[in-house]
Amino acid sequence: MAEKFDVFVIGGGPGGYAAAIRCAQKGASVALAEKDVMGGTCLNRGCIPSKALLGSAHFLTQAKHAPLMGIDIGEVKPNWAKMQARKNAIVTGFNKGVTGLLQANKIKIFEANAVVTAPGKIKLTSKDGENEVEAKNIIIATGSVPVNIPVFPFDGETIISSTEALSLAQIPESMVIIGGGVIGCEMACVYSCVGTKVTIVEALPQILPNEDQWVAKIMTKEFKKIGIETMPAKKVTAVNVSSGKATVALESGEELQAEKVLVAVGRKAFCDNETVDNLGLKMNRSVIEVNEKMETNVPGIYAIGDAVGTTYLAHGAFSEAEIAAENACGGDEKMGDYDLIPKAVYSFPEVASVGRNEKKCAELGIEVEVGSAMFKSNGRSVAHNESTGEIRVIRNKANNEILGVTMVGATVTEMIATARALIGSKEKITDVCFAHPTVSEVLKEAWEDAFGISLHVPPRK
Numbered sequence: 001m002a003e004k005f006d007v008f009v010i011g012g013g014p015g016g017y018a019a020a021i022r023c024a025q026k027g028a029s030v031a032l033a034e035k036d037v038m039g040g041t042c043l044n045r046g047c048i049p050s051k052a053l054l055g056s057a058h059f060l061t062q063a064k065h066a067p068l069m070g071i072d073i074g075e076v077k078p079n080w081a082k083m084q085a086r087k088n089a090i091v092t093g094f095n096k097g098v099t100g101l102l103q104a105n106k107i108k109i110f111e112a113n114a115v116v117t118a119p120g121k122i123k124l125t126s127k128d129g130e131n132e133v134e135a136k137n138i139i140i141a142t143g144s145v146p147v148n149i150p151v152f153p154f155d156g157e158t159i160i161s162s163t164e165a166l167s168l169a170q171i172p173e174s175m176v177i178i179g180g181g182v183i184g185c186e187m188a189c190v191y192s193c194v195g196t197k198v199t200i201v202e203a204l205p206q207i208l209p210n211e212d213q214w215v216a217k218i219m220t221k222e223f224k225k226i227g228i229e230t231m232p233a234k235k236v237t238a239v240n241v242s243s244g245k246a247t248v249a250l251e252s253g254e255e256l257q258a259e260k261v262l263v264a265v266g267r268k269a270f271c272d273n274e275t276v277d278n279l280g281l282k283m284n285r286s287v288i289e290v291n292e293k294m295e296t297n298v299p300g301i302y303a304i305g306d307a308v309g310t311t312y313l314a315h316g317a318f319s320e321a322e323i324a325a326e327n328a329c330g331g332d333e334k335m336g337d338y339d340l341i342p343k344a345v346y347s348f349p350e351v352a353s354v355g356r357n358e359k360k361c362a363e364l365g366i367e368v369e370v371g372s373a374m375f376k377s378n379g380r381s382v383a384h385n386e387s388t389g390e391i392r393v394i395r396n397k398a399n400n401e402i403l404g405v406t407m408v409g410a411t412v413t414e415m416i417a418t419a420r421a422l423i424g425s426k427e428k429i430t431d432v433c434f435a436h437p438t439v440s441e442v443l444k445e446a447w448e449d450a451f452g453i454s455l456h457v458p459p460r461k
């Protein structure tokens with residue numbers, strides 16, 4: 001007799017494990033299948049290992065600035081092998097942590113590849129063989145893979161994806177990064193800080209094309225200071241590899257040479273074809289189509305996270321996991337406004353945004369007032385030698401509603417949560433007391449400036 005569960009979750013990434021835990025908290029009997037290592041892309045090949053390397057790179061930069069801070073510490077240089085070992089230890093620690101959390105919630109873990117053979121029926125293939133289990137509801141959280149471009153396919157050695165870029169055996173002398181999106185900008189910072197000559201080639205007119213123009217302007221200038229060259233509005237047409245060296249051809253006719261080429265042109269939703277066919281899942285290319293309750297077209301089958309191609313963000317997957325879990329356990333919950341899911345880029349400086357930016361408001365024809373405050377006017381930022389950047393707050397002129405906040409600066413990925421919490425709240429920002437001196441005061445200044453009442457931003461001419 002097949003083992004039976006209330007909910008079966010496929011995939012142990014942020015979407016999958018969060019959904020499983022929420023279902024267990026609601027009293028359901030839950031199982032989860034993971035064919036690889038627990039934690040998914042985020043923990044093994046994405047957010048966490050990249051932040052571990054960025055953490056080391058940030059520390060290295062700080063150490064290089066020591067004389068400026070009145071400290072003599074002698075020669076500072078990276079030890080790549082130790083940076084890698086530290087990163088691997090962090091990942092392994094969290095792998096164990098997630099597994100432990102699932103076990104503590106009495107979730108049955110299958111180290112197996114799961115294929116849905118029919119609604120409610122799952123075939124599991126592991127090193128021990130095959131078996132079948134049943135579940136009233138199934139949540140598919142199978143993630144995504146890097147986009148592979150046929151004219152310059154990954155070879156895993158010279159033409160690499162972010163997966164290999166996180167674990168290179170040595171620091172390369174030079175690297176061309178195709179794509180100036182989130183991965184491109186974050187990995188550029190890691191490698192530039194450890195001494196690689198980095199060039200980012202971006203097809204669209206600016207790096208971080210989803211952000212407003214002023215963001216890219218600051219980032220381009222700051223990247224230049226740390227040795228990253230940016231080539232916006234340039235499309236890569238081919239990459240030729242010979243004797244382990246790459247020649248990158250651009251549409252403009254220019255050519256770039258590099259030891260490594262990191263292709264970071266986006267990620268693509270993943271779900272195995274067998275499950276798609278067996279269930280007759282409605283797809284939009286590689287993406288599983290869902291409604292706002294995270295239901296697919298097949299009753300009892302939910303899908304979340306990168307597999308549904310909505311945000312390609314771990315925290316987007318967390319939010320969708322909670323909705324799917326509630327509904328799989330008999331609830332009636334819907335996803336909220338996707339624009340209110342914050343975005344964070346952990347580059348040097350960091351970029352974070354939430355809500356609608358100036359570009360989006362202009363597209364929607366909304367008349368706005370933009371408040372702005374600079375980190376260079378903030379005492380704590382200057383004291384910490386991290387005074388680059390700006391915060392902009394967008395107010396709808398028609399009804400005074402704050403529509404969005406965009407930040408560029410040293411710790412803005414931490415501050416974006418405050419901006420998110422305040423958007424839509426009825427509390428006037430003037431009534432909220434911010435501790436002084438703190439970096440977050442820049443947010444208050446920018447917010448007040450959107451109403452023309454900032455104490456520390458001079459009146460506009």
Ligand code: NAD
Nearest residue numbers: 179181182183184201202203235236264265266267312344
């Ligand atoms: P992305 O969509 O952020 O950026 C890809 C970039 O490549 C785009 O700017 C695009 O214009 C450019 N591009 C495409 N084809 C090109 C070509 N032939 N030549 C030059 N440029 C080209 O994708 P990504 O950076 O690969 O990241 C993948 C996903 O992972 C994203 O959705 C991202 O949000 C997510 N991610 C998030 C974080 C984070 O939240 N901090 C970190 C890493 C990845």
